[in-house]
Amino acid sequence: TKHQTKPTVTPTRPSVSERTLHVGANETYFTHHVTRGETLYSICRRYNVTQQKIKELNPFLHERGIQANDILRIPLVKKEGPRPTRPVTSENTLHVGVEDTYFKHIVTRGETLYSISRRYNVSQKTIIQLNPFLRERSIQPQDVLHIPLAKNSTTKSAVTATRPETSERTLHVGTDETYITHKVSQGETLYSISRRYNVSVDDLKRLNPETEKGLMAGSVLKIPFQDVSKPDDGKVVSSESVATAPVVMPREPKTTYKIAYLLPFMQNNPNDVTAEKFIEFYMGSLLAINNVKNGDMKFEIYSFDTEKTETKIHEIINKPEMQEMDLIVGPAYTIQTPILADFAKRRRINTVIPFSSKVTQVQDNPYLFQFNPDQDTQNDYVRNLIKNKFNNTQIIFVETNNMRWSDDSMDFYSHLKQHFDRQRIGYTLLKAENFANSLNKNLASDRKNILIFNTDDYNTVQNYLTDLYTISNQFDVGVLGQYSWRNYRGKKPKMYYVAPFAGNKLGTQFYEQEFKKYYKDKLPLINPRFDLLGYDITTYFLSLMTRDGFKFNESTQSLNFNRGVQSNFEFKRTGKNGGFVNQQMYLIEDDAVSR
Known part of the structure; x- marks a missing residue:
């Protein structure tokens, strides 16, 4: 499953061989040659531009994802970017002075520098310049930030959206x-x-x-739109009134609930192997629904193939049956989230986003539930891990030639290295070119050594892991790695993984019997088990339905679940008008293996 929302990092510029600058009368841009493993998100971070800007210059990206050997036009970043057009709310105050005009924003739990910069449409670098203490540490709840506002900007509320453009x-x-x-x-x-x-x-x-x-x-x-802005009583609800609505889901318990699963089953492309894990998620969800022990409760289940495009999401939410849903689960891809989040907010439908950790809309949408912890939660967990479990450990950062972070990875490297630099904590930096020859010289013999790589690409680190396994009988050595590496075969030293999953590869005896009873297939062996994730998420939200019909209000700050087969949940509200983000994380330890 996926994690992210990267911390503030100065973007690494690609070499000259990868990009060419084009200067014209109407526009100035780079051309970038996409290499294997790159994602739109990683390219945006590299050039410090938004995905929307890249899509505007490369319209074909609205029809499909990027592919190796694509040639992208990348807009040249200007020093002065657009300024915010945010309304004044209880969370931000507009200050007008002779020399500058800015918002005063109070940071709430769950907010990140990235989400705040997106909210006000300013760069992270600009926010740091106006708040110099952010050079020394990351943001924390209750921090008061100055957010710049151009003198010719307006405080009138504006609605923007990602525009999926195709030929049709x-x-x-x-x-x-x-x-x-x-x-x-x-x-x-x-x-x-x-x-x-x-x-x-x-x-x-x-x-x-x-x-x-x-x-x-x-x-x-x-x-x-198919009546997406009207609630059941026919009264038009604005975004502002929804955001401040005191009751999140004012519905009485009833006997029949409608649930929609919006997942990329890829029925029009059966050879797409990415669909398998989402099908398994849906299979586990159906088992959870089947196991509800309430004879008076009935469920109507709807499933929609979202494929991988924004326009497909729009087609789905325009369907008449979608207007009456009690719960939506999905989508899978971050690029599809804004449209569905807007729909859920207008229709007041609780929506669980099970895969992405970059759901910026959760900050001001009380109907969203984000399962994957955001980057700040991940960073806090890893910092505490280093401080407590690995407090007498030598931390070694390994710099490979393939710095890469895809949408489903955790960038521990950048955040921890910056944190160590700010706090003046000692560490060792190894260059990949001399990795094998420098291990004996740099590894500590009297304490544990933890290595952290600057990439999520297993092919890049595979040989280094083999080298570490070879000397693991001489040194106490381990690697804090990406969860996806757990599924790869090969020699590995002691491995540590951080994830919102407990790490078990089998469910309870009852679950495994039910799975075989209904599906008769060999149980999935990939970890995490997506069928168990679907089972746990659906089980929990069905319990909310059957218990109180989703009747909780703005005073509800946390929602916990401790009966999961693979995952427990600790949902925390992001702010007064925000949704919920899961805070539960696990440390998974695997012994050294030679397979």
Whole structure:
């Protein structure tokens, strides 16, 4: 499963061989040659630009993910970036002075420098410049930050959205109307288009009065949302009123609940191996639903194939049945989260996001539950781990030639190294070029040695792990690694992993019997077990339904679950108007192996 939200790091610039600067009359940009293993997120961090900016220059990314050997246009970062257009709330105050204008923002638990910079649309570097103490330590709850505001900015609330652009349609989100633009193809009619998007022909004509004269191939139509901004009573609910609503889910317990699973089953691409773990997640979820011991409780289960695009999410939330859901589980990919989060907030539907740890919308959306702990929680856990469990340990940072962090990894290296530098804590830095020859000289013989690599790529570290295994009978040596490495075969020294999973590869006897009874398949052996994750998450949220019908309010600050087969949960609210983020993490230790 996935983790992230990287800490503040000065981006590493790629070598000249990887990029070329193009200067023109209208735009200036780099061209970047994508290499194997790179992700859109890692490239954004490298050049210190947003994913949206890269997509604007590379529209094909709205139709598919990046691939090795793609040539991307990367906008040149300007010194002066856009300034925030945030409304003044109880959490931030606008201060206007002769020399500068800024917000005063009080940090709440769960917020990160990254999420705050996204919220106000300013760079992390700019925030640090105005708050110099952040050069010495990371942000903490109750810190008061000065957030710059351009003098020509406005404090009027603005609504922005990631715009998934394809040759057929573009999503537009605004305060008055939210719609897709659809380019009409030869042979299409108003009726066929209305069926495709689950809207009425009258609604299409209302937004497109020119269609009264006929429909022309190549014309562009506005496709309205399917009533996503109206609650059951028909009253329009604005984003602001939802954010301050005192009751998170004011519903009485009932006998039938509707649950939607929005996962990338990839039915149109059966050869996509990434779908397997999401299918297993869904299988475990169905077992949890089947095991609910309440004869009066009924569930209607809906499953939707989200594939990997934003526009697919929009098509799904426009379906009439989605408007009546009691619980949504999904999506899988961070890029799809903003659209579903906005829908959940407008419709007041509790939504569990089981895979991504970069859910910035959870800061001001009380209907979101994020299972994967955010980067700050991960960093706090690892710092305490070093301080307590490894307090008399030599920490060794290993610098490879392939610094890489994908969306499903934890960047311990950057955060810990910065933390050690700020606190003036001693450590050893090894260059990968001389790794094998320098081990005997740099490893301590009188205490434990913990190595941390600057990459999440197992192929890069595999030979180094073999070298460490070879000398593990001479030195007390271990590696704090990525959880995904646990599934790879090969020689490894003592390994330590940090994750929101307990690390067990088998469920309870009852669970394993139920799995074989209904699926008759060989049990999944990949760790973490995604079927167990689906089982635990669904079991917990079903218990909330059957117990009190999701009736908790803003005074509820934490929600705990300690009966998980693979994972327990400790959900904490991010702030007054925020959702919940899981804080539970585990340290998993594997002995040295020679396989």
